[in-house]
Amino acid sequence: MAKVLMKGNEAIAEAAIKAGCRFFFGYPITPQNQIPEYMSKRMPQVGGCFLQAESEVSAINMVYGAAGAGARAMTSSSSPGISLKQEGISYAVGAELPLVVVNMVRGGPGLGSIQPAQSDYYQATRGGGHGDYRLPVFAPSSVQEAVELMATAFDVADKYRNPVMLLGDGMLGQIMEPVEMIQERSEPLPKKPWASGVPEKEGRSIINSLYINPDECEVHNYKLERKYQEITANEVRVQLIDTEGADILLVAYGTMARICQRAAKDAYKQLGLKVGLVRPITLWPYPYEALKNAAEQPSVKHVLSVEMSTGQMVDDVRLAVCGAKPVSFYGRTGGMVPTVKDILAKLSSIKEGM
Amino acid sequence: MAVVFKKTSMLTDVPFHYCPGCTHGIIHRLVAEVLEELGVGNDNIIGVAPVGCAVFAYNYFNCDMMEAAHGRAPAVATGIKRVHPDKLVFTYQGDGDLASIGAAEIVHAAARGEKITTIFVNNAIYGMTGGQMAPTSLPGQVTTTSPYGRDTSHCGYPVKVCEMLSQLDGPAYIQRVSVHDVKNVVAAKKAIRKAFEAQIAGKGFSLIEVLSTCPTNWGLPPQEALKWLEENMIPQFPLGVYKEI
Incomplete structure (x- = not known):
């Protein structure tokens, strides 16, 4: 069609x-x-x-x-x-x-x-x-x-x-x-x-x-x-984008995942970071296993949940990662949408601390 | 031996949970008898039970039944009727359910002329929860949440459902009846039949308000409760046909 x-x-x-x-x-x-x-x-x-x-x-x-x-x-x-x-x-x-x-x-x-x-x-x-x-x-x-x-x-x-x-x-x-x-x-x-x-x-x-x-x-x-x-x-559904061998994992869903996908690409060019994206398609049941496996790769140093909220899904990200790697949150709320630039700035600050 | 009387087939063979002297049992039987006599067959009838004393109505009416959230029966019945326009659909609701928490649902089902029939049982009190003040409690009526009597300067006046709904264009038939004596029981059955006939004829929304007793929460023996209904409720809620098209 x-x-x-x-x-x-x-x-x-x-x-x-x-x-x-x-x-x-x-x-x-x-x-x-x-x-x-x-x-x-x-x-x-x-x-x-x-x-x-x-x-x-x-x-x-x-x-x-x-x-x-x-x-x-x-x-x-x-x-x-x-x-x-x-x-x-x-x-x-x-x-x-x-x-x-x-x-x-x-x-x-x-x-x-x-x-x-x-x-x-x-x-x-x-x-x-x-x-x-x-x-x-x-x-x-x-x-x-x-x-x-x-x-x-x-x-x-x-x-x-x-x-x-x-x-x-x-x-x-x-x-x-x-x-x-x-x-x-x-x-x-x-x-x-x-x-x-x-x-x-x-x-x-x-x-x-x-x-x-x-x-x-x-x-x-x-x-x-x-x-x-x-x-x-x-019924768990998840999309993994360039997560293999990534330095940092972004976790985002819906509209936010699209913005993160672009940020992940730009991060390689601008910051020299290999950034993968874990995109839950089902929020319940949550793709704990896929996220856990991706986060436990030796290459992964940090996991960043990006949301249009003050941090809600990040709880599930923490449950999935279960202390194996540091988990951070970045978000905006009230109808404000994080931009690619905002996410890159956050990734840059994470890189400095790695 | 010739059978001279038997229970209507539209009631299941399950004992009612209602308190002794409560008139829900009479009203159930009137509705069930009418449904049987209309001859549409129990596979062509879908009822919606309320939250309140009649919450277990789904155990008693011998047809398909849905249990709705408090006050939402007219909305649930709307969904059912739109899927099965050829079925007879009714709600059975008390005064707290219909006239308080479900006031929006009943007004708009009536305004839409939704082709359903509502049996509205008004006993001027919340029975199931233990006798709190209802939207239809009478001025001065003592309940567990109006222990000094309903003070109209503090919490207003009884809601007159038939009077309100009859002002709308959607309803086809609205009548208030009582079941405090034999004569009125007979009249109530006739009214219930007319309401269902209005639905079958596709005329629109129909509602029968049935004044009912609650001996337990009124704190009266059943006989005195019937008398209390006649002497106190009927002056407040006059019987009669409020809308007929």
């Missing part, structure tokens, strides 16, 4: 439709408005349903109902709106409903700013709402990767009966890039015999997250936990 120039938000919306999503419920918030806007135009054309909810809380609960009724359903929002959706996400996890949530992260806390940020990392990777749970979190670094991961997100959600998050940022949502759109899904969607109102259902369908007896609730939580162990074993 030929490449077309598309805005990230619109490409993600189209990819969801190509992946078989026919139900979208959302609420306006910058910088993700082009997703609901695009859906409102496209869904009626493909026999789907776009509905603007009265709040993010209602939107996620509409997705809960649609997912429980057996449909591929999604919502999208940005940081403050994602906070509101956490209740519904927790319930969907408890009721084991597959659905997809897109978060085009903006500066926080509170109303924050509308510029790109990565300050929802903890919320995304540690569950986000109440209870013992995790979400698979995909972090694309280009519009092309985002459209491909949209299909993966729905498949992973269905496979494990768990909500999945696509974590972008304001830049990924707003950037226009050439993209080769994914093909329309040709195979039928997976059967959901547990869902309400579907022809294939087996007896009375009950979608529920209440286990009033604590022993039953514990059994349920361990069932979820086994699922998370399975996801951890099967």
